Amino acid sequence: MRIGVFICECGTNIAATVMTQKVADAALALRDVYHSESIQYTCSDPGQRTVMAAVQKHNLDRVVIAACSPRMHETTFRRTVAKAGVNPFMMEMVNIREHCSWIHDDTDEATEKAIDLMAMGVAKVREEVPLFTSKVPVTSEVLVIGGGVAGIQAALDIADAGIPVTLVEREPTLGGNMARLDKTFPTLDCSSCILTPRMVEVKHNQDIRLIVNAEVEAVRGYIGNFEADIRKKATCVDEEKCTGCYICVEKCPSKAPDEFNAGVGESKAISIPLPQAVPLVASLRKEHCRRYIKGKCGVCEKVCPADAIDYEQEDRIFTDKFGAIVVATGYELFDWKTAYPNLGGGHYPDVITAMQYERMLSASGPTEGHIRRPSDGAEPRNIVFISCVGSRDESIGRPFCCNVGCMYLAKQAILTKEHIPDSQSYIFYMDMRAVGKDYEQFYRRAQRDAGAIYLRGRVGKIYPLDGKLMVMGADTLSGQQLEVAADLVVLATGFTASDGAAELAQRLNIPYDQFDFLSESHPKLRPVETTTGGIFLAGTCQGPKDIPDTVAQASAAAAKVIGLVSRDEMETSPMVAEVNHMRCIGCWKCIEVCPYKAIEKQKLRDGRQVAIIIESLCQGCGICNVACPPSVVSLRGYTDNQLISEVVEVLR
Amino acid sequence: MADLVTTIKQTLKDVELVLGWVRDPATGVAAPARFHTEEEAEAAVFDSTCVHNLAVHLPRLKGRRLGIVAKGCDARSVVELIIEHEAEREDLKVIGVGCGSILDVKKIWRRFGYGVEIDDRGDSLELGGERGPREDFLARKCHGCLEADPDIYDLFVGESAGGPAGEISGGREEPHPLSAMLEDLAPAERRAFWREQFSRCIRCYACREVCPMCFCRDICIMQTQVPHWAGGEVNARESEMIQHIRVSHLAGRCTGCGECERACPVGIPLMLLMDEQNRAIEDMFGYRAGDSLRARPPMQTFSIEKDLWGDEE
Numbered sequence: 001m002r003i004g005v006f007i008c009e010c011g012t013n014i015a016a017t018v019m020t021q022k023v024a025d026a027a028l029a030l031r032d033v034y035h036s037e038s039i040q041y042t043c044s045d046p047g048q049r050t051v052m053a054a055v056q057k058h059n060l061d062r063v064v065i066a067a068c069s070p071r072m073h074e075t076t077f078r079r080t081v082a083k084a085g086v087n088p089f090m091m092e093m094v095n096i097r098e099h100c101s102w103i104h105d106d107t108d109e110a111t112e113k114a115i116d117l118m119a120m121g122v123a124k125v126r127e128e129v130p131l132f133t134s135k136v137p138v139t140s141e142v143l144v145i146g147g148g149v150a151g152i153q154a155a156l157d158i159a160d161a162g163i164p165v166t167l168v169e170r171e172p173t174l175g176g177n178m179a180r181l182d183k184t185f186p187t188l189d190c191s192s193c194i195l196t197p198r199m200v201e202v203k204h205n206q207d208i209r210l211i212v213n214a215e216v217e218a219v220r221g222y223i224g225n226f227e228a229d230i231r232k233k234a235t236c237v238d239e240e241k242c243t244g245c246y247i248c249v250e251k252c253p254s255k256a257p258d259e260f261n262a263g264v265g266e267s268k269a270i271s272i273p274l275p276q277a278v279p280l281v282a283s284l285r286k287e288h289c290r291r292y293i294k295g296k297c298g299v300c301e302k303v304c305p306a307d308a309i310d311y312e313q314e315d316r317i318f319t320d321k322f323g324a325i326v327v328a329t330g331y332e333l334f335d336w337k338t339a340y341p342n343l344g345g346g347h348y349p350d351v352i353t354a355m356q357y358e359r360m361l362s363a364s365g366p367t368e369g370h371i372r373r374p375s376d377g378a379e380p381r382n383i384v385f386i387s388c389v390g391s392r393d394e395s396i397g398r399p400f401c402c403n404v405g406c407m408y409l410a411k412q413a414i415l416t417k418e419h420i421p422d423s424q425s426y427i428f429y430m431d432m433r434a435v436g437k438d439y440e441q442f443y444r445r446a447q448r449d450a451g452a453i454y455l456r457g458r459v460g461k462i463y464p465l466d467g468k469l470m471v472m473g474a475d476t477l478s479g480q481q482l483e484v485a486a487d488l489v490v491l492a493t494g495f496t497a498s499d500g501a502a503e504l505a506q507r508l509n510i511p512y513d514q515f516d517f518l519s520e521s522h523p524k525l526r527p528v529e530t531t532t533g534g535i536f537l538a539g540t541c542q543g544p545k546d547i548p549d550t551v552a553q554a555s556a557a558a559a560k561v562i563g564l565v566s567r568d569e570m571e572t573s574p575m576v577a578e579v580n581h582m583r584c585i586g587c588w589k590c591i592e593v594c595p596y597k598a599i600e601k602q603k604l605r606d607g608r609q610v611a612i613i614i615e616s617l618c619q620g621c622g623i624c625n626v627a628c629p630p631s632v633v634s635l636r637g638y639t640d641n642q643l644i645s646e647v648v649e650v651l652r
Numbered sequence: 653m654a655d656l657v658t659t660i661k662q663t664l665k666d667v668e669l670v671l672g673w674v675r676d677p678a679t680g681v682a683a684p685a686r687f688h689t690e691e692e693a694e695a696a697v698f699d700s701t702c703v704h705n706l707a708v709h710l711p712r713l714k715g716r717r718l719g720i721v722a723k724g725c726d727a728r729s730v731v732e733l734i735i736e737h738e739a740e741r742e743d744l745k746v747i748g749v750g751c752g753s754i755l756d757v758k759k760i761w762r763r764f765g766y767g768v769e770i771d772d773r774g775d776s777l778e779l780g781g782e783r784g785p786r787e788d789f790l791a792r793k794c795h796g797c798l799e800a801d802p803d804i805y806d807l808f809v810g811e812s813a814g815g816p817a818g819e820i821s822g823g824r825e826e827p828h829p830l831s832a833m834l835e836d837l838a839p840a841e842r843r844a845f846w847r848e849q850f851s852r853c854i855r856c857y858a859c860r861e862v863c864p865m866c867f868c869r870d871i872c873i874m875q876t877q878v879p880h881w882a883g884g885e886v887n888a889r890e891s892e893m894i895q896h897i898r899v900s901h902l903a904g905r906c907t908g909c910g911e912c913e914r915a916c917p918v919g920i921p922l923m924l925l926m927d928e929q930n931r932a933i934e935d936m937f938g939y940r941a942g943d944s945l946r947a948r949p950p951m952q953t954f955s956i957e958k959d960l961w962g963d964e965e
Binding site: 583585587588589592593627629630631632634639640641644 | 736737738867868871872873876878879880881901951952953
């Protein structure tokens with residue numbers, strides 16, 4: 001056994017606090033260490049060449065590199081030692097930067113600690129055994145969950161690479177929340193005009209299979225080899241036959257709430273959410289349909305010229321194999337009514353949400369682009385916009401920013417002025433957040449061109465007076481209390497995770513945060529990956545963001561997916577759990593605790609049942625290792641004996 | 653004991669064997685036994701010397717149809733073993749017995765001599781002709797008894813106690829008699845106390861062998877080189893280490909049956925450690941091993957705590 005120890009100075013990052021030469025000298029005194037040296041920048045080309053040269057000159061078979069976090073350069077140095085002919089897993093990294101030099105001031109003490117850490121690394125590397133990566137085949141088809149702008153973008157980007165995509169959307173049409181918007185900041189281009197061509201592209205792309213009215217019910221398998229059950233809900237309409245002629249919608253006698261239009265206006269039990277729907281087919285909601293409530297009707301079946309109505313239709317389940325999954329389940333708007341009784345709690349009809357206002361502004365919306373007060377249909381003059389309703393509010397347990405409220409209120413103020421030239425907009429805000437490209441100019445434009453009056457302060461109360469809504473608030477800039485008489489109040493409600501996001505995350509075995517937004521693997525370095533290999537995030541399911549960021553993240557996820565599934569096989573990390581079958585007692589505690597469902601029972605030829613690890617599924621988290629009473633499950637590269645050696649070394 | 657014998661005979665029609673007790677003719681106290689035939693079952697007894705927790709045999713007999721005679725405390729072990737898949741409820745016929753608390757036979761023998769005749773009158777004891785207060789000779793675990801009737805059983809024999817054994821503890825768990833003493837000690841003194849205790853350990857592993865939940869038996873990391881958690885030497889340090897391992901392996905699994913302490917030939921108060929941990933587990937997770945078949949043991953559950961993920965920057 002011949003160990004080489006290399007201490008990185010990292011310029012002055014480490015050398016300013018840790019006497020690296022002293023650490024190198026201490027290393028030479030340790031058993032089995034045949035070479036040690038301090039290197040200015042080990043990760044640099046000359047630094048790596050120094051390591052390689054030393055390995056060859058001193059015939060080293062194990063290497064300890066004391067430098068930065070293994071998250072930074074473990075891969076680098078594995079490659080370095082491999083080039084020098086050492087098994088890459090016989091290299092142990094010791095973190096003397098984040099764990100030592102950066103957090104200590106006293107040079108003597110920091111050096112002493114660095115020596116301890118280095119010695120622990122040497123103790124561990126002594127117990128190292130060569131490990132080898134293995135390969136598993138990769139299914140090329142990709143599953144995209146959610147057909148909003150993120151899902152659309154990801155699906156199109158992936159399909160453009162010639163990779164087959166299945167896009168699953170819960171609603172009857174593609175488009176998601178973006179399809180409901182009128183114009184988009186900061187360019188004021190029409191949302192439909194930029195989105196619907198993309199929706200149509202999805203429909204016509206030969207590599208994309210679109211399944212609407214469907215949800216992912218179960219997911220099994222692992223990176224490169226997932227299997228998903230997709231439930232397509234019965235809609236009583238044969239999608240193949242329906243031509244989207246609207247006759248059934250016109251004749252349907254059952255009124256129903258209009259979710260697409262955020263409750264502005266009414267819909268029918270059988271309906272098409274918007275004229276540009278993709279696919280353009282009707283769907284029937286049984287909970288509102290007279291036939292299912294009262295037991296008699298059948299108008300749609302009678303009037304349908306395409307014979308597309310099928311009341312007997314049942315849910316169908318598709319099961320398919322996928323190499324990767326993109327989750328793009330989007331967001332919903334915060335339901336503000338119970339949280340904010342001071343804003344009327346939903347009792348005043350003329351207090352509406354910004355999404356309802358958006359639908360009024362839209363030329364294809366229920367009011368055909370006319371701004372009308374819900375109470376009397378009159379055109380409002382004074383319109384008060386209130387920011388941060390359900391955002392940045394610790395008192396209701398929602399401390400985060402919605403990222404888009406400031407900008408969409410500026411947009412709505414500009415559009416209001418265009419629609420009603422003699423109107424006056426007031427915007428209550430907390431802080432102006434205009435951090436995107438051209439956003440600051442856009443917000444100035446709302447002030448300058450649209451004459452919006454910005455009032456910095458929270459609204460305390462809204463109460464009705466003589467047909468108006470009195471909005472009481474503080475202007476924290478002038479220090480005055482003020483009251484604005486409004487004809488219409490528009491609330492910028494914050495984002496929440498979409499309904500069922502946490503349940504889906506559990507089905508996919510991916511983590512989510514306390515607000516049910518799905519968690520990325522690393523906020524900076526792995527922003528579209530989840531902690532489960534092969535599952536990626538796109539858009540607002542991961543956290544509030546605007547359209548440019550959503551689309552960028554979707555393309556990023558697509559790039560990751562293409563990189564993954566364009567290979568026939570993929571390497572799996574050998575640092576996974578393994579079971580000593582001779583000693584497994586079959587208590588199945590490992591199976592119960594495994595968060596990745598990576599352990600199964602297997603019957604041996606002697607009839608005993610033991611646990612086996614599915615290596616491609618195992619993420620090497622080590623929980624099974626801890627749960628196993630006789631410790632016969634071990635984590636390669638982190639065996640009990642390696643950890644014991646480290647502890648014994650530091651206690652010596 | 654006609655009732656018990658009849659019940660075991662009846663159970664034997666359905667199962668391969670029944671775990672129970674017979675009277676040891678040498679000492680006159682109960683000893684564990686396996687009944688395979690109706691004839692063997694004639695010898696079955698249940699009295700206040702039936703201290704053993706017979707659930708310890710279940711993992712070894714996994715997969716066979718069994719009957720087991722169980723006191724309330726034993727039944728808790730049965731429950732925990734079923735939860736941990738070491739016994740199948742369907743394969744098991746539990747014969748519950750009404751228990752009016754049991755005796756610390758070793759203590760009696762120490763005082764009155766080995767094999768002294770024990771005449772348990774229910775409210776008092778006659779030991780070799782001498783009359784003594786029964787409470788003085790109760791098994792330690794009965795002082796902390798929570799429920800003398802088994803929680804699960806298929807057949808029941810004897811009188812239901814309807815609460816804790818003999819109404820001694822009033823349903824409250826009683827701390828180990830030594831725990832108050834230990835609490836007053838400074839950390840260094842406590843350490844010295846345990847060092848002294850473990851210096852007597854001979855590493856016979858009786859604590860492990862008699863524990864129903866230590867079902868790894870000889871595949872135990874107290875004895876392996878890979879992984880090498882404990883050395884093989886017999887000394888206080890290693891014994892303390894192996895006991896640490898045993899205790900932490902029983903976290904959220906120990907039903908407090910007290911067999912480890914009873915079996916220890918050198919009298920190490922092992923239940924002092926277990927009690928402390930059991931209390932901590934109950935405080936932290938609201939879990940007491942053996943309470944319910946439907947419970948999920950806290951140490952064998954993986955769940956993502958949302959708050960843990962929320963803090964990530």
